[in-house]
């Protein structure tokens with residue numbers, strides 16, 4: 001049976017519960033200090049095959065394990081446990097639509113920000129509604145935020161830790177206050193890093209360019225997917241390199257990408273028009289290829305998908 005959003009099922013500490021019954025201690029380090037690591041895992045409904053596909057589960061779980069390792073979590077779950085919990089809870093909700101599954105490891109109990117455990121998990125499928133192709137007809141108006149992206153010298157941007165998102169928040173809030181849709185962060189040395197919940201790509205001439213992983217960016221699964229599709233499926237020229245701020249304003253095309261926003265074109269940055277101020281050709285082709293890939297329509301990329309039966 002299909003549950004409405006407010007009554008959906010959640011996997012919580014080994015049980016499948018109504019989301020309203022999943023309660024976390026207010027004094028737990030996760031509640032107080034954002035001491036959790038998590039993944040947002042996209043699942044796409046393929047209407048022809050009547051199947052839901054989870055995208056790149058292995059890579060999401062590898063990153064979850066790396067995040068937990070860096071934060072020194074006392075981890076009792078294996079990759080197989082992660083996978084089983086996701087499949088069980090998606091099936092328990094009987095979904096036949098696109099989802100984003102939030103899979104979070106959190107430090108529970110009454111400890112402090114230095115505690116290693118107890119580490120618990122929840123897995124919450126969240127229906128996503130439309131894809132970016134449907135709701136993102138208008139491009140993004142971005143600013144370069146005055147806040148800098150967190151760096152290796154303070155909080156590692158490579159991992160998905162809840163507390164990292166306070167940096168995303170200050171940039172996003174500044175953008176909204178000033179009338180923009182979202183922002184682009186520079187890193188500590190003033191080079192382009194990423195968006196608040198997304199990676200940045202631009203096109204110059206016929207070349208797709210993105211900052212290096214050492215420029216203060218998350219080890220993003222979408223970034224990796226786009227690099228792969230651009231080079232192997234579409235034959236685009238691609239370079240991973242440091243990007244200067246002024247290059248943003250002179251780009252021919254630009255977009256932000258991530259599991260949540262998929263590929264979202266940028267039409268202006270700090271009110272400079274990017275390219276023609278419309279959807280660029282390379283971005284359009286990549287977007288189509290990305291959506292085909294995640295929904296199981298690219299035969300040779302089906303190894304990235306896990307069918308939830």
Ligand SMILES: Cc1ncc(COP(=O)(O)O)c(C=O)c1O
Pocket residue numbers: 040168194195196197198199217218219220221222223257258259260
């Ligand atoms: C800061 C940041 N960069 C990039 C991304 C995109 O990562 P992924 O493609 O793995 O969703 C996210 C996603 O949450 C993010 O928070």
